[in-house]
Amino acid sequence: MSNAPERKTQAKRRRAPPWKLAPADTATFTLILLDVGSSDRARVVSAVELIVRETDAGVRARLAGPLPLAVERGLSHADALLGQFELICCDCISVFVCDTVLASASPQYLTSLFARLRASPEFDLVTARLESVPLGPKGLAFLNRFFGRRHVDLPLELRVMRKKARSMRQAAEQIGARLVISE
Secondary structure (H helix, E strand, C coil), rough: CCCHHHHHHHHHHCCCCCHCCCCCCCEEEEEEEEEECCCCHHHHHHHHHHHHCCCCCHHHHCCCCCCCCCEEEECHHHHHCCCCCCCCCCEEEEEEHHHHHHHCCCHHHHHHHHHHHHHHHHHEEEEEEEECCCCHHHHHHHHHHHHHHHHHHHHHEEEEEEEHHHHHCCCCCCEEEECEECC
């Protein structure tokens, strides 16, 4: 029996930096809603329902409470990012924090942390001008995702958070829409 494949794997492992040997997803995160910027509460409720898999009534009750709000705990990094994306599409400001930090931090520290995160340039307003969207299912999905409707009059110029504008630009590039962002 040959040990050649095993030796190749061991050689690769020795060359790999130590951080590459650690499990990919050991930490879990809590998604924190800092601000509900959208006047379309139904869109916000729908976005939160996707993240927490609760009933409409449960989500509405949670969103009626004070902010910041822990939307969901124990999320993988990928799920926390996806949840943050869903919320920014609805003009909501959210962040995610490692569960261990959240569990051990004092309320004063968390208040300060959330204030600093809320003040991030990611949440500053920029001007986005949507000039064209292709006809068809991809264009309709784009409009629904970022505007909550399947039709907008173009060109459309609006002020959105920088983080949302970047997400819109990436999605626009993928479907062939034209979006211009001005800082």
